[in-house]
């Protein structure tokens with residue numbers, strides 16, 4: 528098969544590298560500048576931590592870097608030897624392996640590595656693994672590990688649920704003030720929430736540009752461009768970056784620039800990225816002229832409920848509304864809405880072996896979406912970081928056959 532098609536990078540990406548580099552450099556300098564570091568799960572109370580003056584570090588982002596750099600598979604066994612099963616989250620096991628071996632992709636950026644935490648703050652809205660992950664480091668460094676326990680399989684994010692979560696976030700303030708050595712300024716919290724909401728709405732605009740035909744951006748671009756939305760929400764630099772990217776996307780749309788030249792199919796990616804194989808997968812779809820235009824994953828950093836007028840209540844609603852902690856009924860409606868918005872021809876479900884929380888093919892959801900919308904689907908077996916769970920050849924063959932099925936109207940019928 529031809530390999531002449533290339534991914535079209537964005538002019539903004541140069542700025543992206545600068546912005547992300549500055550974020551990591553600031554983390555590295557933190558202790559020397561007397562700044563405290565808080566570790567936070569991806570949808571933990573980052574806004575509260577920023578308002579209290581912490582540098583906020585997201586270990587899941589480090590997990591993704593370990594996957595993308597293909598360091599993960601060699602590091603996971605070290606965590607297994609420490610008692611963490613090969614079946615649990617491979618972000619956790621690769622990150623713990625990285626810590627035990629003292630090797631990190633951050634060192635390739637001339638940084639010392641992940642910053643040591645003064646406090647670790649989790650939210651179980653995504654899974655229990657994050658709590659176990661953070662507790663490991665809390666024991667290693669003898670620092671506090673605090674958290675929010677959010678229910679799972681939530682149907683409606685109603686008043687009682689939001690209140691239950693908001694009270695838990697409020698209860699973090701005292702212990703976090705103690706570690707930070709300062710009092711929470713509620714006006715500063717409102718400012719951070721406002722910046723976070725601006726980031727989120729700009730990120731939404733980035734992703735929704737893909738509703739255009741042809742799409743100016745793919746899921747694979749999204750996994751790179753999402754960096755500031757993941758680690759810098761609440762910071763002005765993230766807002767500034769996405770304004771730039773949105774402007775470039777508008778230019779692409781106005782000029783009819785397609786991310787996938789000759790786009791003939793539009794695919795939805797459900798589940799985790801396979802970080803170590805993003806490039807070959809992106810090339811495979813480019814060659815097939817199939818644009819992966821939308822994903823649950825990239826959309827998981829849109830927090831529309833954030834509202835500076837109601838800091839704790841809106842953080843609770845925003846953190847509890849994410850796809851991963853919702854009921855299957857809500858998930859089905861969501862995927863159907865996305866399929867219509869992005870004019871999807873087929874859905875690929877990634878069954879990530881170490882993340883059942885983000886694998887939505889296991890309880891009949893693909894079949895139900897197919898019945899409702901007539902949407903063909905493919906399940907691929909793999910993992911976010913542990914490439915021992917992934918067969919490149921088998922996946923390539925399955926995706927090629929799926930694409931052929933979608934383009935052939937006889938087979939499609």
Ligand code: SF4
Nearest residue numbers: 616653654656882884
């Ligand atoms: S949601 Fe999945 S990938 Fe993310 S931390 Fe939890 S188990 Fe790991």
